[in-house]
Amino acid sequence: MEQKSVRESVVSTWSNDVTPSLSGLIAIPALSPAFDADWASTGHLAAAVQHVRTYLEGRDLPGARIEVVELEGRSPLLYVDVPATPGATGNSTVLMYGHLDKQPPVGGWSEGLDPWTPVIRDGRLYGRGSVDDGYSGYAASAALEAVHAAGGEHARIALLLETGEESGSPDLPAYLEHLSERLGEVGLVVCLDAGGMDYERLWLTTSLRGMVHLTVNVQLLATAQHSGLASGVVASSFRVLRQLLERIENAETGEIKLSELNVEVPASRRAEIEAVAEVAPDALRTAFPLVSGGKTVSEDALELLLNNYWRPTLSIIGGEGLPVPAEAGNVLRQSTTLTLSFRLPPTAIADEALAAIKRVLTTDVPYGAKVTIADGQQAENGWNAPEEAAWLTDALRRVDDEVFGRPHRATGMGGTIPFMGMLGEKYPEAQFLVTGACGADSNIHVPDEWLNLDYAQQVTEAVAHVLDAHARG
Incomplete structure (x- = not known):
């Protein structure tokens, strides 16, 4: 695909369509079921799902089927099925994932900011659920639109936006089983619920504790x-x-x-972590608000990264x-x-x-x-990504050159995303692209959560290129 067309499509879609609709999603207090026992009667999760559904129904996604799936007693899931483009090779599905439920608001937001009031300042969109990760469904659809605008290809897409991730995804196994036949053979999983140390390059998550x-x-x-x-x-x-x-x-x-x-740290993962320590030597040591005179458990960047990831x-x-x-x-x-x-x-x-x-x-x-x-x-088991396929390596190198202008980095995550462990077991042959727009200072789960709008657009561009590369094999 021609990068100029991809970028123009993504920038236009984010500026004119995504940001206004995402702002509307922020205004919905869609607390995860663990934090709202009466979620079924309050209706906030249903409202969030309907809000994004309405947006997606208005997009140019040829042949897309968009539906709300709701198993009895379980929080709803938004399911989007987009047919492959004519030139796509193979018959595997790309499973794209995000979530629409949110953490509690938590007190202490800065003056002029509020968890349910979207505010844009200096390229940052503030509000609960902005980066974790209400933007994910929008980024997925914008990436698909960019593929079409640039004459690219994509395999069949199955987009799942659940509403229980912040509660540990208790309903997701049931939904995966319910949709198993419709999903078919999954060859690529794209998860947009992650991020990295800075906003200068694409960050991949290759392991979760x-x-x-x-x-x-x-x-x-x-x-x-x-x-x-x-x-x-x-x-x-x-x-x-x-x-x-x-x-x-x-x-x-x-x-x-x-x-x-x-466990023994695999050599490939240790090499990735050593590379991260070189480009972001102070990332973990300075990431957290220590008291005056407080110190991290080590001054060595590599040791901190190994401690946190493995x-x-x-x-x-x-x-x-x-x-x-x-x-x-x-x-x-x-x-x-x-x-x-x-x-x-x-x-x-x-x-x-x-x-x-x-x-x-x-x-x-x-x-x-x-x-x-x-x-x-x-x-809960963790997750370790499978060995990277040649086509994905080539696609990431192109993203490095054309989107970010510097090499991507792959790293671990100290937390747990139960969904990834589930999918790793269910689809052992699939490739995984776990990435996202979250930075070390994005304030997920705490006051002043914010999304870097420019970086979110670059991540969207990167996903578009990976979808095209996967479709071409």
Whole structure:
């Protein structure tokens, strides 16, 4: 395809059509079901789906079928099926993915900004869901329009926009199964729910960490006791829990000791991470708002990247049984409860990791304390991209030269996108393009979320070129 035509189409579509409609989507408080138990009656998710559906129905997507799919008791999904262009080779489907549900608004937005009020300042579109990732369906359709405008080709496209991603995509497996026959053989997956370290190049995500989440309670006393009378005789439940956690994590280094949670970093992924450390040596070290004098766990960029992408970590994300300081009496409490969140390397097996953690927490417990693991444990596998096909390598080089003017970079992501693990298992032969417009400072999930409009357009251009290259084989 001729790059000038691609760019002109994308810029025109974003300026005249995408940005106004995306602004309207931002105004809909479409909280994910985990944050709105009454989502079915409030109707915000349905409104978001209908808003984007109306936009897509007005676009020039020849032969497109656009429908809302809603299985009983599950949040809705927008499904768009676009036939292949006549010159496309092969019969595989391109599965394009995004989501329309949002995180809670969260207080503390800057003056003049609001989660449900779209504001454009200095090329940034502010509002909840702007970059995470309400823009994705718009970018997908704009990329297809650019392919047509530039005389390119694309295979059959299946665009899925779900409404439960921010809740862990609990309904997505059912929808994938429901649509399985219609999707057919998937040869390429394009996920626009990611991003990178800067806005100067295309960033690919080639791995995602998995997750284990559980809540553990340690109890030694049947009832709480006066600390002056019982301490030194009965161990604190907090100390017992500290001992148990020390079996799992080295408190000084953060190293996780269990073999089931550790893997060898593949050589190809390590090489990618080393390349990222060269172009963005301070990206992670300066990404987070530390207190005055605070430091990251290492000053070495490569170590931080490896820690975040391929090494297991433990975070204590909740607790119970501890009174607030103003109400803390001289009492030896009967129990302590902590919620543990483990991030796993992409190729670790989450169920085996969970089993190992539970075994360590409940075996040979100090002082015979009672350990209870609460219901509701979670174990999600990560994802590691397959080896890149030659056609995709060539397409990315063209994107580097013609769209961004500098080499792309591939890196991992410390978080989990359950959808990618599902698709990796369901379509093991497919190629994956996991990218997006999110930058390190895009403020996803927190106040002042914003989308870099120019960069989103460049990502759209890149997707158009990849779709054309895939269709030509």
